[in-house]
Every structure is written in C-alpha cells, then in structure tokens.
Amino acid sequence: MRRITAILSFLLLIPAGSLLAQETPKPPQTPKTQERNPDKFRQMYDLLATPNMYRTASGAPGPEYYQQQADYKIDVELDDKNQKLYGTETITYTNNAKEALDYLWLQLDQNEKAKNSNSPLIDSNKTNPAIAAETFSRQYLEARFDGGFKIEYVKDAQGNPMQYTVNQTMMRVELPKVLQHGEKISLSIKWWYNINQYLLDGGRSGYEHFDKDGNNLYIIAQFYPRMAVYNDVEGWQNQQFWGAGEFALPFGNFEVNITVPADHIMEATGTLLNRNEVFTPAQLARYAEAEKSFDKPVIVATQAEAAAREKGFATTKKTWRFKAENVRDFGIATSRKFIYDAMAVKLGGKNVMAISVYPKEGNPLWEQYSTRVVAHTLKSYSSHTFDFPYPKAVSVHAQDQGMEYPMICWNWGRPDEDGSYTDRTKNGMISVITHEVGHNFFPMIVNSDERQWTWMDEGLNSFLEYVALMEWDPDFPADRGPAKLIVPYMSGSQKGLEPIMTNSESIRQFGNNAYGKPAAALNILRETVMGRELFDYAFKTYANRWKFKHPTPEDFFRTMEDASAFDLDWFWRGWFYTTDYNDIGIKEVKKYFVSNEAPKGVSTAGRKRRNQDHGPMVFMVADGSADFKPGMDKPFNSKDVKTLDDYVQAHFTKEEQAKLTSPKYFYQVTFNKPGGLVMPIIVEITFEDGTKERDVFPAQIWRMNDDEVSRTFATQKVISKIVIDPKQETADVDVSNNSWPKTEEKSKFD
Ligand SMILES: [Zn+2]
Numbered sequence: 001m002r003r004i005t006a007i008l009s010f011l012l013l014i015p016a017g018s019l020l021a022q023e024t025p026k027p028p029q030t031p032k033t034q035e036r037n038p039d040k041f042r043q044m045y046d047l048l049a050t051p052n053m054y055r056t057a058s059g060a061p062g063p064e065y066y067q068q069q070a071d072y073k074i075d076v077e078l079d080d081k082n083q084k085l086y087g088t089e090t091i092t093y094t095n096n097a098k099e100a101l102d103y104l105w106l107q108l109d110q111n112e113k114a115k116n117s118n119s120p121l122i123d124s125n126k127t128n129p130a131i132a133a134e135t136f137s138r139q140y141l142e143a144r145f146d147g148g149f150k151i152e153y154v155k156d157a158q159g160n161p162m163q164y165t166v167n168q169t170m171m172r173v174e175l176p177k178v179l180q181h182g183e184k185i186s187l188s189i190k191w192w193y194n195i196n197q198y199l200l201d202g203g204r205s206g207y208e209h210f211d212k213d214g215n216n217l218y219i220i221a222q223f224y225p226r227m228a229v230y231n232d233v234e235g236w237q238n239q240q241f242w243g244a245g246e247f248a249l250p251f252g253n254f255e256v257n258i259t260v261p262a263d264h265i266m267e268a269t270g271t272l273l274n275r276n277e278v279f280t281p282a283q284l285a286r287y288a289e290a291e292k293s294f295d296k297p298v299i300v301a302t303q304a305e306a307a308a309r310e311k312g313f314a315t316t317k318k319t320w321r322f323k324a325e326n327v328r329d330f331g332i333a334t335s336r337k338f339i340y341d342a343m344a345v346k347l348g349g350k351n352v353m354a355i356s357v358y359p360k361e362g363n364p365l366w367e368q369y370s371t372r373v374v375a376h377t378l379k380s381y382s383s384h385t386f387d388f389p390y391p392k393a394v395s396v397h398a399q400d401q402g403m404e405y406p407m408i409c410w411n412w413g414r415p416d417e418d419g420s421y422t423d424r425t426k427n428g429m430i431s432v433i434t435h436e437v438g439h440n441f442f443p444m445i446v447n448s449d450e451r452q453w454t455w456m457d458e459g460l461n462s463f464l465e466y467v468a469l470m471e472w473d474p475d476f477p478a479d480r481g482p483a484k485l486i487v488p489y490m491s492g493s494q495k496g497l498e499p500i501m502t503n504s505e506s507i508r509q510f511g512n513n514a515y516g517k518p519a520a521a522l523n524i525l526r527e528t529v530m531g532r533e534l535f536d537y538a539f540k541t542y543a544n545r546w547k548f549k550h551p552t553p554e555d556f557f558r559t560m561e562d563a564s565a566f567d568l569d570w571f572w573r574g575w576f577y578t579t580d581y582n583d584i585g586i587k588e589v590k591k592y593f594v595s596n597e598a599p600k601g602v603s604t605a606g607r608k609r610r611n612q613d614h615g616p617m618v619f620m621v622a623d624g625s626a627d628f629k630p631g632m633d634k635p636f637n638s639k640d641v642k643t644l645d646d647y648v649q650a651h652f653t654k655e656e657q658a659k660l661t662s663p664k665y666f667y668q669v670t671f672n673k674p675g676g677l678v679m680p681i682i683v684e685i686t687f688e689d690g691t692k693e694r695d696v697f698p699a700q701i702w703r704m705n706d707d708e709v710s711r712t713f714a715t716q717k718v719i720s721k722i723v724i725d726p727k728q729e730t731a732d733v734d735v736s737n738n739s740w741p742k743t744e745e746k747s748k749f750d
Contacts, residue, residue, distance in 0.1 A: 068250045072092075087191055261336070342356075451504065498513065
C-alpha cells in the first residue's frame with residue numbers, strides 16, 4: 001500500500017547527516033557479541049515457532065493445514081450527492097478448523113474514522129509553532145468527520161436478530177449454537193456510512209472532489225463488514241485496525257451488485273456479469289476489440305465521452321453486477337469522469353485483461369503508460385511466481401493514492417494542469433502501478449497477515465517490483481531494491497531503528513523498514529548469496545506452496561532454505577531480527593616471500609609432531625619483518641628454494657611438474673568487521689597489468705571469529721589494488737575501509 005506515504009516518510013525521516021555518513025561519526029553499534037557463543041550461525045530454534053502438522057519444518061503447509069472460507073453476497077448503493085454508501089450483505093462462513101467456534105469476529109475498518117475512534121489518540125503531538133490555517137481549522141475548529149459504520153441490523157438466516165458487540169474496529173457476533181468443524185453459518189448485515197474525502201481525512205479509500213466540474217471520483221474499499229481470519233497461528237486475528245497495520249482476510253467468493261448514477265463508469269474486483277446493460281454499444285464493440293489487442297491498449301470509453309458525462313449528473317441509476325472467485329477482498333472505483341482503456345495479456349495459455357480507468361486529469365500520462373505497465377507487471381510477476389490466476393487487473397488513477405485490492409488498485413501520478421509532467425511524476429507513476437498491481441501476488445494471493453507483518457507483503461512485493469522495473473527498463477531509476485540504497489537507513493542512529501520482525505504499528509521508518517530493507521535483503525540473497533537460479537527456484541516454491549493460503553514468516557524462511565540447501569539462519573537472524581549493519585574492511589595486507597632459511601625463533605624441530613617428520617621446511621617471510629633480508633623480494637620460483645625444488649623433483653614426474661601452478665607473489669589479507677552482520681566477503685583484486693580477479697568468501701568465513709579473518713592469495717602478477725564489494729552489493733555502510741591501498745574517499749553523491 002501507500003507508496004506515496006512511504007516515499008515521503010523516507011524523505012522526511014532520514015536525519016540530514018546520514019546522507020553524509022562517511023563524514024559524520026559512526027553511530028554506536030549494538031553491542032557486538034564477543035563471546036564464542038551464541039554464535040551468529042546457530043539455528044533459529046530460539047526464534048521460530050515449532051513446526052507442527054499445520055505448518056511443516058520444510059516451510060510447506062502440513063497435512064492438517066486448514067483455512068476458513070467467507071463467501072459474500074453484497075448489494076451496495078452509492079449516494080453521490082451526499083457521499084454516502086448503503087449496503088446489505090449475506091456472509092456464509094465455513095468453519096474448516098477442527099475445533100468448534102463460540103462466536104465470530106468481523107472487521108469494521110470504517111470505524112477507524114468514527115468520531116469515537118481511539119486511533120487519533122495514540123499519536124504523540126506537540127503544539128506546532130507554525131501551522132497552516134487549513135490544518136489549524138481542521139485540528140481545532142471543525143467538527144471531526146463523522147465516519148464509521150452505522151450498523152442497522154445483524155440477522156441470522158431465519159431473519160432473527162443476532163447479538164453483537166462492537167469494540168472499536170472489531171465486531172463480535174454471538175452464535176445461537178457453536179459452529180462445529182465443517183459447518184456453515186449465514187448472517188446478514190445492513191449498514192451505511194459517510195464516505196471520507198481521503199485527501200483531507202486520509203484513508204485507503206474514499207473520494208476526491210473536483211471543484212472545476214463538481215464531480216466526485218470514488219475509490220471504495222473496506223466498505224462492508226469483513227470476516228476476520230481465524231487460523232492455527234493467531235486464533236482470531238482481531239488486533240484493532242489503528243491505521244498503519246493493514247489487513248488479514250480469509251478467501252471466499254463474492255457476488256456484488258453496485259448501484260450508482262447511470263452516467264458513471266465503473267471497475268471493481270471480479271468479472272462484470274452485465275456489461276451489455278452498463279456499456280454503450282460503441283463501448284461494447286471497443287471492449288471486444290481490446291480483448292484481441294495484445295500489443296497496445298484500446299480506448300473503450302473515450303475522453304470526449306467522459307467530458308460529456310461529467311456535465312450530465314444523471315438522476316437515473318444503473319446496477320453493475322460483479323462476481324469474483326477465491327478473493328480475499330473487494331474494491332470498487334466509480335465516477336462520471338472515467339476514461340477506460342484495456343488490452344489483453346496472454347498468461348499460461350489464457351487471456352487476462354489489463355485495464356485502466358482515469359479522469360482527463362490523468363492524461364496524457366495515463367493513456368500512454370498505465371495499461372502497458374499493468375500488462376508488463378502481470379507478465380514479470382507471473383514469471384517469478386505463478387501465472388496470474390484472475391481474469392483481469394485494473395489500475396485506477398487516484399491522486400496521492402497507492403493501494404491494492406484483488407484485481408484492482410489505486411495509483412497516483414497526475415500531470416500538471418497544462419498536461420506537462422516531470423520525469424519524477426512519470427517514473428513515480430510507473431513504479432506505483434508496478435507495485436500495486438504486484439500486490440495481487442503478495443498479499444492478495446499469497447495471503448499473509450498484514451496486520452502483523454508489513455514486510456511479508458510490502459517487502460516481498462517491493463523486491464519483485466524492483467525486478468519488474470529492471471525488466472521494464474534496465475536503467476529505470478528505482479528507489480528501492482539495490483543494496484546501496486538501504487545504506488542511509490541501516491547506518492542511521494540505532495535509536496531510530498527496529499528489526500524488520502516488528503509489528504506494523506510499531507515501525508517508525510515504515511518505508512525503509514518494511515519495504516526497502518527486506519527488498520534489499522532479498523536482492524542480496526538473489527544476486528550475491530544464493531545466485532539467481534537457486535534463489536528463483538526457492539522463491540517460486542514459496543509462492544506456489546502458499547498461493548491461496550495464509551503463510552507466516554517461518555513458512556517463508558524455511559521454504560527458502562528447504563528448496564535451495566542454503567542454511568540462511570544467519571541471514572534471517574541478522575537482517576530480520578536485529579538492526580545490525582554490514583561493515584567489512586581491509587585491515588592489513590602483507591607481502592610474503594619464500595625462503596630456505598628458518599627465521600629467528602622458528603625452530604624446524606618444533607615442526608615434528610607425534611614423532612612424524614614432516615621433512616624439510618620452507619619458510620614464509622613477511623616484507624619488512626625482522627627476518628626480511630634485502631634480495632628476498634623477488635618473484636617466487638621453486639628452483640630458487642632448494643628444499644622445495646628437491647621436494648618437487650623427488651615427488652613429481654616431468655609431466656606432472658609441467659602441470660604444477662607457479663605463483664610468483666604471496667599476499668596475506670586481513671579483513672576486519674566493524675559491523676554486526678555476518679556477510680560474504682567479495683574481493684576484487686586488480687593486478688599491475690590492469691586485469692582483475694573476483695573472489696567470494698561465504699559469510700561462514702566469520703563463524704570462528706566475528707572480528708577479523710585472514711586469507712592468503714598466491715598470484716601470478718603483482719597486486720596493485722584490492723577492493724571489497726566493489727559494486728556495493730552487500731549494503732556495506734562504510735566504504736572508506738574497503739580499499740587497499742587506501743584511496744581517496746569517493747563522494748557518496750558520485
Ligand atoms: Zn505496497
């Protein structure tokens with residue numbers, strides 16, 4: 001959700017100094033474990049839930065895995081004049097759990113905007129010395145928006161009133177008798193609510209009013225009482241909706257009839273059942289054309305038609321009928337202002353429609369890019385997970401929004417009034433559409449609990465968003481994904497950080513913590529730790545194991561290891577459960593020369609162990625050490641070292657000798673690790689002649705010593721330069737210690 005907010009908070013919350021991390025003093029690192037134990041490679045038995053018959057140790061659903069089902073029949077009517085929504089619904093709830101249920105919990109998300117909502121009371125706010133008059137008025141003068149569901153009744157299948165209790169955004173409905181395993185119950189609810197003007201009152205849905213033409217553009221969601229999730233992990237997931245932690249919803253089938261003014265154009269979750277009744281003959285013909293257009297969108301409802309409709313303000317009504325199978329939620333976009341375009345996308349042998357609806361204010365940007373980006377996103381995500389299973393994906397233009405629902409999402413990106421736009425607006429729009437359409441996969445299909453874990457959908461989705469954007473344009477200026485982009489956050493003051501494994505409501509730098517850091521972490525796993533082939537297979541395995549199911553963090557962590565044979569406990573532990581950062585440096589490089597002569601203090605006798613004579617010794621003398629003598633510093637040749645030459649002549653035939661390597665130089669490189677994370681050491685060696693060599697030492701090199709490790713490099717050519725992580729792929733927060741010999745610090749703005 002909410003890309004715009006995420007980006008804004010990213011900009012606002014970076015302390016000014018952190019962009020200049022190299023020049024400012026280092027923040028205090030969390031205390032580094034100096035003891036031998038517990039070591040950073042220990043398995044995560046202390047952190048993960050114990051595997052069971054619901055969720056196995058391999059990360060797959062177990063033989064007893066179950067999930068509840070909630071099917072909805074909903075009728076809603078929009079009062080456009082007064083911005084109210086009236087609804088009735090019948091929910092059929094199936095208890096697939098082995099245990100019986102005493103009551104049901106439903107979510108009343110609109111109540112977050114109710115006058116008695118506790119949400120505004122949990123934020124600390126200081127008196128602002130300078131405040132916009134509009135803000136002052138809203139804060140201190142005007143009555144609070146009267147939001148929230150007004151529930152008229154809750155009835156059982158026989159029409160008898162059911163007892164219910166509302167606690168803020170949650171409603172408990174008492175059952176006349178306990179609901180046993182395998183039983184279904186139907187209940188009907190009638191309600192209405194005032195629709196919020198989201199640009200003023202906030203929210204993931206609502207309407208925008210256009211002063212110039214007097215029209216409203218509605219993006220309607222959380223508009224009906226929704227079943228909470230009941231499962232083996234939480235029981236009822238009935239944590240309140242405070243505003244940040246999003247939603248946890250069971251799957252079900254929806255039949256939704258939506259009545260709006262007759263001159264509205266609409267899109268919503270699901271298949272439109274009565275297109276013949278709501279489209280004009282011309283629109284029907286153009287839609288049929290769009291169904292066969294695989295290379296470019298077809299305009300189905302034109303801008304000229306929209307301009308005419310904007311003036312009509314019809315008093316007649318039309319009902320749009322939608323049906324959706326196996327979805328966790330339902331969204332609606334409706335307005336007189338909508339232009340409509342669509343194209344077809346072939347995915348796994350079936351055709352999916354990519355669709356956009358937008359007011360003229362979105363053009364010329366929207367007709368050019370939106371539907372094309374939807375089509376690209378469906379293809380890219382499908383190739384990394386599973387074929388998109390729904391019949392369509394819709395991108396809706398909504399100022400300042402970035403929010404996802406099954407098959408439909410709201411996206412920002414509005415040109416200036418004269419139709420001009422900046423690259424920032426265009427690229428932001430392409431990013432947000434990719435992101436929100438991508439949410440169809442996580443969490444709409446791989447249905448994680450957003451109320452608890454923001455990263456499970458936002459992090460995984462931001463990672464695939466980055467992959468999709470790179471496939472759209474390898475030079476696309478992505479703002480999340482690459483390791484180095486997360487450095488300012490990870491190197492910031494520890495006081496401002498919490499681990500990724502933190503509940504949604506307690507995350508301060510939301511965009512960095514739940515989007516940027518997990519996206520960078522997965523990118524590092526894919527590009528650096530595991531490699532694309534093993535990562536992609538494991539990631540796909542996770543997506544396929546948990547599509548149309550409810551995964552937990554354990555299921556993700558375990559599957560990634562189970563399908564790849566990579567022990568990643570050290571990675572999950574460091575990146576997801578701590579706020580440690582990565583900083584690896586080159587402490588020292590020493591040249592060594594080979595000698596026949598034993599240096600002082602090194603006894604050859606001492607080399608005999610268990611009475612076994614190891615034979616004649618060869619000695620390595622460090623450049624500049626007390627044993628170093630002038631003339632030693634020449635390229636190594638085994639002929640010059642008698643003991644070695646004797647050994648070679650005695651042990652190898654002439655043919656074998658020809659196959660021996662003949663290094664000429666020896667370098668001992670000592671790496672230190674001021675950072676708390678254990679990470680692979682990527683070493684780029686540049687030789688005198690300009691050629692380069694890349695060596696990667698797995699993170700496990702740190703398993704015996706968390707502070708420093710050494711490696712000896714035997715080379716054919718003189719080393720002129722050594723650089724750690726030259727492509728900045730490990731989010732190393734301080735690159736000033738990454739080179740030997742020490743080079744001038746490069747500007748962070750290069
Ligand atoms: Zn998102």
